[in-house]
Amino acid sequence: MKRLQLGRWSGQLLCPRTRPCCLRQQQQQQVYQRLHVASSIRSQSTSSAAEINYEDGQESETLAEIDLDGPIPEFPSPLxxxxxxxxxxxxxxxxxxxxxxxxxxxxxxxxxxxxxxxxxxxxxxxxxxxxxxxxxxxxxxxxxxxxxxxxxxxxxxxxxxxxxxxxxxxxxxxxxxxxxxxxxxxxxxxxxxxxxxxxGTHIPGFGQGQTRPNAHHQSNRRGVxxxxxxxxxxxxxxxxxxxxxxxxxxxxxxxxxxxxxxxxxxxxxxxxxxxxxxxxxxxxxxxxxxxQLFVFKWPVRDLARLCAREDWEHPVARMLSETGRRSRTPVYVVGIFSGSDKLGEGSGPNLVEARIRASVAALKSWYLYSPGNQVRVPSDMESENAVPWEPVHIDIGEIV
Structure with missing residues (x-):
């Protein structure tokens, strides 16, 4: 894999003095010299002939030409x-x-x-x-x-x-x-x-400053x-x-x-x-x-479509256990089965709620499939002596 060329992005960071210094850089050098060597200049009669050489090879004015007693210029950020x-x-x-x-x-x-x-x-x-x-x-x-x-x-x-x-x-x-x-x-x-x-500053809301072509259209829809x-x-x-x-x-x-x-x-x-x-x-x-990031609108329908797409048997809800049927707080445990395979399980105060929660659990178990925490990523191949790449699992897409 070809390495990125960061010359334009970080060149001025890695070598900030390799090109002619701007006015602000010269001012910063002057302020630095004024703050740190002012006392030595005033105490030595021969220091007026000293010169400042920048890394780009340009010679600046002598230290004697710097106004040591003048006001220090203000900059937007520290030196x-x-x-x-x-x-x-x-x-x-x-x-x-x-x-x-x-x-x-x-x-x-x-x-x-x-x-x-x-x-x-x-x-x-x-x-x-x-x-x-x-x-x-x-x-x-x-x-x-x-x-x-x-x-x-x-x-x-x-x-x-x-x-x-x-x-x-x-x-x-x-x-x-x-x-x-x-x-x-x-x-x-x-x-x-x-x-x-x-x-009191106005913060732009939705519809302002967007890059989509139909941002100001009345029927604007933001699909996936x-x-x-x-x-x-x-x-x-x-x-x-x-x-x-x-x-x-x-x-x-x-x-x-x-x-x-x-x-x-x-x-x-x-x-x-x-x-x-x-x-x-x-x-x-x-x-x-x-x-916790999943939100299903029709989990029972989505699970049925998943089974149809994967050529599984139609999902069937079966009550596994119950308690307190005649009390104020009954609990029903329902499982979703595709043939003899249990896809999910959920509990609720009634059979309908328990069926929905079981369908949500089945959909989450499908979507959250993972090969493990130590799965390899494409950037691992950029390191030296990398192990040959093994293709990762690629799913055919969402159910709906």
Whole structure:
């Protein structure tokens, strides 16, 4: 499998000084020199001839030409050099057991949202895009390979439960990341920085900013196929960037972009294996009861169609046991049988309810078939000395 070329995505992250420095980078170098070497310059008469050489080979003005007594310019986010002196950032790096290849400067960049600093060279927009795609890929292949018969709507719900914005916000808070009151250059680099949504801001509702062609049609219907083609990886409508107001961000999305940026930075600095291991440890390791995500409207009919499609005998409900028939709280246990095979079992206060619950149990046992927790996924073939690939089970599709 061909390896992805990340030159355009992470090149400016891995080598931020390999091209001519922009004005802001020069200002940051000046501020850094002003804060750290001002005392030595004033105490040495020969220090005025010293020069600053950037990594791209360009020579800057001499230290004597820098106005050491002038006001320090304000930036939307902290300087990259401040990350080396942040105790919060070093503790977060150690708490997550991140690889040593990931520098603190990049870790500080993951905490700067695009609403706090619009410059893509200093915010986490590109890293969040990269990390979000990686997380969606690893979560999707895990769910599809582990539950090959899972319906599409349940797959959307499970993916949202694993790496949706609400879950990523919980993960970010569990990591001990706190938010800054307002972004700025004086903020500790270990705090999450973003422009918070102002009270009373109008939030676009359904039908605004969608990418589907019939978004404004009165008879707009969002079927499963339409959600797969036009919507995001969770089956939700994709908002238009023009619907943002005053360049603000909610706390939920800011935390989600931060977690995605951390995954992207691990991939950019430590490689694919480290990023995949990080996703397994922090995302896929969380417990999710997928059986609670199913909602059946006509379970008895769906079970009959399943038996007809698989060429089984028609399902028949049989009462297995009962208790308290003449009391206020009777309980009936009903089993669904196809020939001599019992497909499901359920209990209820009456025979109709028990039959429905037994049909739901039979449908869940069919949809939740799994080859096991150690099932292989396609990304395992990217590692060196990988075992030859064995095709996973692919189901013919949903019942209805």
């Amino acid at each position: 990259p050099e401040a990350a080396l002196h942040s105790a919060k950032l070093a503790a977060l790096h150690a708490r997550l057991s991140l690889p040593q290849k990931l520098p603190l400067q990049t870790m500080a960049r993951t905490l700067v949202d695009s609403t706090a600093d619009p410059n893509v060279d200093f915010n986490n927009a590109t890293l969040a895009q990269l990390g979000g795609n990686l997380m969606s890929y690893y979560v999707s292949e895990y769910l599809i390979c582990k539950y090959p018969r899972i319906p599409m709507t349940v797959l959307f719900a499970a993916a949202y439960a694993y790496n949706g914005p609400k879950t990523l916000q919980i993960i970010g808070k569990e990591w001990g990341v706190e938010t800054a009151a307002a972004p700025g250059s004086e903020v500790d680099p270990g705090l999450l920085q973003f422009s918070k949504m102002k009270p 196929s339409s959600r797969v083609v036009y919507d995001d990886e969770f089956g939700d409508t994709i908002p238009n960037k023009t619907t943002t107001h005053d360049n603000v961000q909610t706390t939920e999305l800011a935390y989600a972009n931060f977690v995605r940026a951390v995954v992207g930075s691990v991939y950019a600095h430590a490689g694919r294996e480290a990023a995949k291991t990080f996703v397994k440890q922090h995302i896929l390791s969380r417990h999710l009861d997928i059986s």
